[in-house]
Amino acid sequence: MRTLFIGDVHGCASELDALLEACGWSPGDRVVLV
Numbered sequence: 001m002r003t004l005f006i007g008d009v010h011g012c013a014s015e016l017d018a019l020l021e022a023c024g025w026s027p028g029d030r031v032v033l034v
Helices: 013-023
Strands: 003-006 029-034
Touching: 003 013
Parallel strands: 003 029
Antiparallel strands: none
8 A cells, every 4th residue: 555645636636637547546545635
């Protein structure tokens, strides 16, 4: 399990999806939005 910290995602849902895909996100990872 990894922990991913991501900031400033207001109104950027498609960009967030692309970032998570580029990081190789998996359901076991923890995503912290700051």
